[in-house]
Amino acid sequence: MSESAPPAAAQGMSAGTTPKLELRHLSMSYTDRQGRTVQAVDDVNLTLANKPGVGELAVFLGPSGCGKSTILKAVAGLMTPDFGEVLIDGQPVEGTGRDRGMVFQSYTSFAWRTVRRNVEYGLELQGLAAEERRARSTKLIEQVGLKDFADSLPKQLSGGMKQRVAIARTLANQPRVILMDEPFGALDPQTRWGMQSLILDVLRTQDNSVLFVTHDVAEAVYLADVIFVLSHRPAKVLHRIEVPFFESREPGLKQSAEFKRVEAHVLEMLHTLQVHGNVRVGL
Ligand SMILES: Nc1ncnc2c1ncn2[C@@H]1O[C@H](COP(=O)(O)OP(=O)(O)OP(=O)(O)O)[C@@H](O)[C@H]1O
Ligand SMILES: [Mg+2]
Incomplete structure (x- = not known):
C-alpha cells in the first residue's frame, strides 16, 4: 500500500x-x-x-x-x-x-416500465435490435438476482430490488x-457480496x-x-x-x-x- x-x-x-x-x-x-x-x-x-x-x-x-x-x-x-x-x-x-452511466443514491427506475423494460431503456435509445436487447437484459437481470421479477413494475419491488434494477440498467449500456x-x-450482506463480484467481473471484462x-x-x-x-x-x-x-x-x-x-x-x-x-x- x-x-x-x-x-x-x-x-x-x-x-x-x-x-x-x-x-x-x-x-x-x-x-x-x-x-x-x-x-x-x-x-x-x-x-x-x-x-x-x-x-x-x-x-x-x-x-x-x-x-x-x-x-x-x-x-x-x-x-x-x-x-x-x-x-x-x-x-x-x-x-x-452515453460514455458515462450513473447509479444514483436514491432509487431511480421508471415507474411505468417493467424491470426488463427499465433495464433495456438505454438500449432502446441506442436503437439496438429487440433480440440483442433481450439477450443483454436477460443476462443482467439474472446476474442481479431478479430473474423472477423481470415482468414486475418497480412498485412491486423492495428498495434493494429497485436498486438492483438501477444497477442492471446502468451496466446494460456498457458505459466507459x-x-x-x-x-x-x-442490500443485505449476501446480496451485497454478489453485487461486488458482479462489479469486479464487469470491470475485468469491459475495462x-x-x-x-x-x-x-x-x-x-x-x-x-x-x-x-x-x-x-x-x-x-x-x-x-x-x-x-x-x-x-x-x-x-x-x-x-x-x-x-x-x-x-x-x-x-x-x-x-x-x-x-x-x-x-x-x-
Ligand atoms: N440540490 C442541492 N441543493 C442545495 N444544496 C445541496 C444540493 N445537493 C447537495 N447540497 C449540499 O451540498 C453539500 C454536499 O452534498 P453531497 O450530496 O455532495 O454530499 P455527500 O458527500 O454525497 O453526502 P452523503 O454521504 O450524505 O450522501 C451538502 O452540504 C448539501 O447540503
Ligand atoms: Mg451522497
Whole structure:
C-alpha cells in the first residue's frame, strides 16, 4: 500500500499517457432562491490512469454531506462546475453522454416500465435490435438476482430490488465510466457480496473506469484500486491510497492479515479526520 499527499500523488499515471479521467481544480456550489451559497467541492484534483484490459475502480470515502455525490454529478455532466473541469480521455465533459452511466443514491427506475423494460431503456435509445436487447437484459437481470421479477413494475419491488434494477440498467449500456453512488447501501450482506463480484467481473471484462462512493471501509478496500479520502465539506482530496493488488478477491480475502492491515490504515485516517478535522497527517 502506498499513500501520499496530493497534488503530486494525485497524478497516478506515467508521463506521456492520457489519463482515463481527470478532475482539474474542480469547484462546485449550490445557490438557493435567496441567493445563499453552499460550497460543496473545493479545488479537487485527481487522475485515474488509463489501464487497457483491466479498468480501474476508485472509491470516494468521506463524511456525510462532504460533496461526494456532487463530484459524481460533475463527472456525469448533470451539474456544471463553478471552476475547473472534468476530462475523459483528455476531452472536457460537456453535459451528459452515453460514455458515462450513473447509479444514483436514491432509487431511480421508471415507474411505468417493467424491470426488463427499465433495464433495456438505454438500449432502446441506442436503437439496438429487440433480440440483442433481450439477450443483454436477460443476462443482467439474472446476474442481479431478479430473474423472477423481470415482468414486475418497480412498485412491486423492495428498495434493494429497485436498486438492483438501477444497477442492471446502468451496466446494460456498457458505459466507459460508471458512477456508483452508495449503490449497495440498501442490500443485505449476501446480496451485497454478489453485487461486488458482479462489479469486479464487469470491470475485468469491459475495462471500464468506476467511481464508487461508499461509507463501508471493508467494501472500499475490497473493490478499490485507489481510495480517495475526502475532507469535510467543501470536499478536498486529503489522501490518495493505492490499494495493493490482491491475487484473489474471494470473499475470504476480507479475513486475511494483509486486508485487515489496509482496512485499519484507512479507518485510522477517517478517525483522524473525525477528531482533528481537515488536516492532512502522515500516518
Ligand atoms: N440540490 C442541492 N441543493 C442545495 N444544496 C445541496 C444540493 N445537493 C447537495 N447540497 C449540499 O451540498 C453539500 C454536499 O452534498 P453531497 O450530496 O455532495 O454530499 P455527500 O458527500 O454525497 O453526502 P452523503 O454521504 O450524505 O450522501 C451538502 O452540504 C448539501 O447540503
Ligand atoms: Mg451522497
